[in-house]
Amino acid sequence: MATEILMPQLGLTMTEGLIMEWKKREGEKVSRGEVLFSVENDKATIDVSAQADGVLARILGPEMVTVPVGSAVGIIAGENEAVPAPAAAPGAKKPETTVTATTEAIPASGQLKPQAELKPNTQPGPQPEQAKPALAQAADDTGYIRSSPYARVLADAEGINLGTIRGTGPEGAIIARDIPLDSRPREQMQQLDRMPPIAQTPIVQQAGFVDINLTRIQSVAAERMAQSWATIPQFTLYDEADAAAVQALAERFKSEQKPVSLTVILAKLLAHTAVKYPLINAVWLGGGKVRTFRDVMVNIAMDTPEGLVVPVLPHCVTRGFGELGRVMKDLSERAKNRSLTPADYEGGTITLSNLGMFGIKRFRAIINPPQTAILAVGAISPRLVPSGSGYVSRNYIEFSLTADHRVVDGAYAARALAHLRNLIENPLFLLD
């Protein structure tokens, strides 16, 4: 019995996925649980496994094509089972054509005769008119898709594969009105037009250049950062604290071979601060509404070979340092070998970014929308502080809190930061 392979929804916000790679070829045997293809959504790259045994009869979603959630990307059929072709556009010939699923074991002799005598309505698989994605009638015999330049731009901005669109223009051409849109792209296009062209400098005079395509994750991050910078009135307060206590704590865990890094310690201290100052542990809902959270889930900015990822260190208040350290170690290992799942990104309420390991003394971070605050932590460095009639050398850590002024005002942020400073200098106050 033929089974459609559907684009899974991998995460609450996922509406479409980019098919990165098919691990199986058409005609290859697959068994339930075997990886069929990998898909990239706006957060991660995930392997999708077969839900049924059989033969991968048909690949409907080619590699590097974005497909909406719930759309068929392939068909798994029983061996030698006939599979109806995907729906052809009205006017296209022979909608009743069938293909036969074969295994590679079957020799290419005369055995592969088309089983056209099978009537479509007796097929166990999807009926032709239900099969998705519909072949666009805009495509001609060579596969060229007729479409207006603007329709292409819109489809590209929306991440829509033109092959999945039915054109309503002349001779089935895809025109702008055929592209399903939210209100975004038009505005984006207009914004782009208002922006000064980036490539004004004559590129012929440059020695050479490399165009880089961002991954989908990077593109989404880029959009969110731009959205944050453009729409959130954010301000930053800078502070510093004597780092001796947190350093001692980190050393102590190290000596006990527990993976509790300074970042983990600071995440927990930040979480306890956020409980006391809930407006920095919140998301902006718009329309004068803010949602504060009882639990604190800290997004941790992590550097990976593929760039920045920001998974969530969950439940930072109720969990102890040791447990948080273990979770953190697991997250960072999986970040490095690219096996974070969408669930690892869900539910963050505040973000922490630590560039101390690079020797950066202080910086301001950009709020991770729709959150209302982000803590930026710099390096620990020695400095002379007055002591009696002279000076002593102490290690100090600098940090900054960037907050959304629609939600948090300066005094509130200052009180929160002072609380955090106090916790850094006296972690035992966690017991207070």
Add this chain to the structure above:
Amino acid sequence: MRTISFSQATLEAMQEEMRRDPTVFVYGEDIVRQGGIFGQFKGLPEEFGDRIRDVPISETAIVGAALGAALTGTRPVADMHFADFIGVAFDEIANQIAKNRYMFGGQANIPLVIRAPDGISKQAAAQHSQSVEGWVQNIPGLIVVAPSSPATAKGLLKSAIRQNDPVIFFEHKVLYPQKGPVPDGEYFTPIGKAEIRKPGTDVTLVTYSIMVQKSEEVAMELEKEGISVEIIDLLTLKPFDTATILESVKKTHRCVVAHEAVVSGGLGAEIAARIQEKAFFHLDAPVLRVGAKDRPIPFSPVLENYIAAQKDDIRKAIYAVLYREG
């Protein structure tokens, strides 16, 4: 604001400029005795005497003499009687007035205006009905303008007379008796700047001269069908206002260009070319041109209507770029 006719508006422009500047004068055929065949010079001979001069029927002589006068520092206005006759003075226009500043290293200004009544009117047939802006579009060094209303006629003519480079002023014969609001006091319509006659969101309609009012009528009718047309009145045909056109097309993604002149080699061709060069990825439909069929304008009123671009042609083109049945 007053309501005066188009020819009255051009007359006011002439009076104001001639009163202000004694070097402004006019060469033309039958303009002293007749006041111009469309009355556009009436009253000027009485006020300005021999600064309004009838000359023999030789456009070559008119433009050639005007060029010489302009080089000596005066501001001649040369009247072509009918734009169709501009070809008689084509060497003066293409090789002399347009190139003198360039060839002599910018040593002299050529503040010369050529007034050229054009367009289809009263079955004047093939030699008296043409819109010939396409002929001069191809000549670097010229400025070409075409007002669409009394207000723009006055403002553009004053700007043209003050301009230090040669300007060809196309004035549509049908517009002369038409009345419209004209601002009180002195004002200028800037050269090189188009005006948006009607803002809209669905399609950009680029037009000028007589076709502006036809476009406005079509747009009003289409508005009832829910089609929002943005009308751009070019006013200056060379160099035309590319920026305003592109800005509009980037908003509407569709464009129709309408003029009375023949389609082939017309201004619409240049506008369409520029749009696809500069805004290709904003286009949802090909840029369509509306203009006269590639034939001489016939004497027969039935055939004249058939050859000339009509309101219905504009409407059909708008439906077409919107992919609508109509």
